[in-house]
Amino acid sequence: xxxxxxxxxxxxxxxxxxxxxxxxxxxxxxxxxxxxxxxxxxxxxxxxxxxxxxxxxxxxxxxxxxxxxxxxxxxxxxxxxxxxxxxxxxxxxxxxxxxxxxxxxxxxxxxxxxxxxxxxxxxxxxxxxxxxxxxxxxxxxxxxxxxxxxxxxxxxxxxxxxxxxxxxxxxxxxxxxxxxxxxxxxxxxxxxxxxxxxxxxxxxxxxxxxxxxxxxxxxxxxxxxxxxxxxxxxxxxxxxxxxxxxxxxxxxxxxxxxxxxxxxxxxxxxxxxxxxxxxxxxxxxxxxxxxxxxxxxxxxxxxxxxxxxxxxxxxxxxxxx
Amino acid sequence: xxxxxxxxxxxxxxxxxxxxxxxxxxxxxxxxxxxxxxxxxxxxxxxxxxxxxxxxxxxxxxxxxxxxxxxxxxxxxxxxxxxxxxxxxxxxxxxxxxxxxxxxxxxxxxxxxxxxxxxxxxxxxxxxxxxxxxxxxxxxxxxxxxxxxxxxxxxxxxxxxxxxxxxxxxxxxxxxxxxxxxxxxxxxxxxxxxxxxxxxxxxxxxxxxxxxxxxxxxxxxxxxxxxxxxxxxxxxxxxxxxxxxxxxxxxxxxxxxxxxxxxxxxxxxxxxxxxxxxxxxxxxxxxxxxxxxxxxxxxxxxxxxxxxxxxxxxxxxxxxx
Numbered sequence: 001x002x003x004x005x006x007x008x009x010x011x012x013x014x015x016x017x018x019x020x021x022x023x024x025x026x027x028x029x030x031x032x033x034x035x036x037x038x039x040x041x042x043x044x045x046x047x048x049x050x051x052x053x054x055x056x057x058x059x060x061x062x063x064x065x066x067x068x069x070x071x072x073x074x075x076x077x078x079x080x081x082x083x084x085x086x087x088x089x090x091x092x093x094x095x096x097x098x099x100x101x102x103x104x105x106x107x108x109x110x111x112x113x114x115x116x117x118x119x120x121x122x123x124x125x126x127x128x129x130x131x132x133x134x135x136x137x138x139x140x141x142x143x144x145x146x147x148x149x150x151x152x153x154x155x156x157x158x159x160x161x162x163x164x165x166x167x168x169x170x171x172x173x174x175x176x177x178x179x180x181x182x183x184x185x186x187x188x189x190x191x192x193x194x195x196x197x198x199x200x201x202x203x204x205x206x207x208x209x210x211x212x213x214x215x216x217x218x219x220x221x222x223x224x225x226x227x228x229x230x231x232x233x234x235x236x237x238x239x240x241x242x243x244x245x246x247x248x249x250x251x252x253x254x255x256x257x258x259x260x261x262x263x264x265x266x267x268x269x270x271x272x273x274x275x276x277x278x279x280x281x282x283x284x285x286x287x288x289x290x291x292x293x294x295x296x297x298x299x300x301x302x303x304x305x306x307x308x309x310x311x312x313x314x315x316x317x318x319x320x321x
Numbered sequence: 322x323x324x325x326x327x328x329x330x331x332x333x334x335x336x337x338x339x340x341x342x343x344x345x346x347x348x349x350x351x352x353x354x355x356x357x358x359x360x361x362x363x364x365x366x367x368x369x370x371x372x373x374x375x376x377x378x379x380x381x382x383x384x385x386x387x388x389x390x391x392x393x394x395x396x397x398x399x400x401x402x403x404x405x406x407x408x409x410x411x412x413x414x415x416x417x418x419x420x421x422x423x424x425x426x427x428x429x430x431x432x433x434x435x436x437x438x439x440x441x442x443x444x445x446x447x448x449x450x451x452x453x454x455x456x457x458x459x460x461x462x463x464x465x466x467x468x469x470x471x472x473x474x475x476x477x478x479x480x481x482x483x484x485x486x487x488x489x490x491x492x493x494x495x496x497x498x499x500x501x502x503x504x505x506x507x508x509x510x511x512x513x514x515x516x517x518x519x520x521x522x523x524x525x526x527x528x529x530x531x532x533x534x535x536x537x538x539x540x541x542x543x544x545x546x547x548x549x550x551x552x553x554x555x556x557x558x559x560x561x562x563x564x565x566x567x568x569x570x571x572x573x574x575x576x577x578x579x580x581x582x583x584x585x586x587x588x589x590x591x592x593x594x595x596x597x598x599x600x601x602x603x604x605x606x607x608x609x610x611x612x613x614x615x616x617x618x619x620x621x622x623x624x625x626x627x628x629x630x631x632x633x634x635x636x637x638x639x640x641x642x
Contacts, residue, residue: 030472086426105407109468116464129450143437147430151351
């Protein structure tokens, strides 16, 4: 029986090889900029979801869908490059961001190149043409929604009254739908029927939302070895995360913490959030989304891959705990 | 017999209606920003090439390829929005550029939304699935090349030794390939065989190069009613156009003109360029490309649409004369 850890490692190796083949030896600033974050590593979780979803539909028979799996990683990387420009971030995955190295114009174009390549790689997968057209449409709609999510995220920065519903919509669009597309595209290209494809999409979206909420928790707790400079960055920047929104609803305003914080101040804040029940409530929302994600898989026949998809949803809410 | 002028007007009306239907009443900053330049008008030349190419292949039988025609206009508009950010341009089509109104982050996202919509609209055209997959691949490869062209254009700004061959490669990528894709995608979706599709692509690329060279000439001459502030902007900005490159090859350095110029100085410069044979040579290159474009069409059966495609190539090099 394959463990999720083994599967993810094998998947990452496979993706790294493909990425090296297509992007490892490119010529010119534009293509080196496109390859920069791809070559900086990453868990390749979205490609893993594509492949597992495909194999869950076909009960483990093999399809050459690796190009489509790579397409989802390329889409993710295109959004990272453009988001980093908008957010003014200077490092990612331990390396300088693309615009920091090559400047904004080349970074905009580098993202645009990966965007195009994503659609190209869907088309060169080994699948039927009707299925490819469906996958292209799904990826296109997903990209529009990701843009909406990022646009909401930017708009939220100027507000202190974001509701939980608004936050969850933003996160579903910014992070959820790409996992939804990963699962559904894997399924569709492998011949999923509409009920299966929809179930896989729901699995992905809910897993992705759970992933993002857990990410917010990880940002707060981070590693105890880290200084106040690295921990609780969302709170120090006044970001409207589910933690901040839930705290506000419970009468705990985080605005006074929007400044440099010492490690002791962060520890104190965490204790206050825990005492007020904020952390338990946020964690419960993440776990609930993971449960919904796993329940969506019930329409699929039991298989090793279905089990691993379920474990991915659990992994998303257990990371960093 | 339809004149090209009538055809283009009818086509623009048709596209304007579609654009209004899909983008005329959108909600939120992101989608309004996406629609901004689309709604500001334009000749809709790329959609015209899609439709004419399709009808030239099927000898005028009707296909519902309007969504694909729109897809090419969306692709063009996405590149305009991103290019305007990179180039810091403040007006286009008589309206403020997208980033000037909504800021750079929303402008990046607005371009990304149109990018996605372009692929979506290819998929909802009335054509076979194999043909749609081919069209998507073609559009994806084209977008990568457009990014390369823009990247070369930016790199050329720092150089004064750009060769004619380098310039023509840049222009082919930045402007030519999208016309190539327009013609080939129209043809492919209408059932063109590979020889016809390739011929249409060559028609489009060469027409597009001719179009851009003529654009450079128009920038120099512009309307005599205009002040020195609007005329010869390429020369005042030191851009490496075919005019500047040809002038340099003939021993006429335009670097001293990289400054504010009076109308009289521009008139004097034009006279010097004409005397040195620069203008004749540049114009000859544009006309040669239009001839090559029209010759490529010889593999297609004679039809009203084939004639109109040929007239488009002529129109591209006669505009503004």
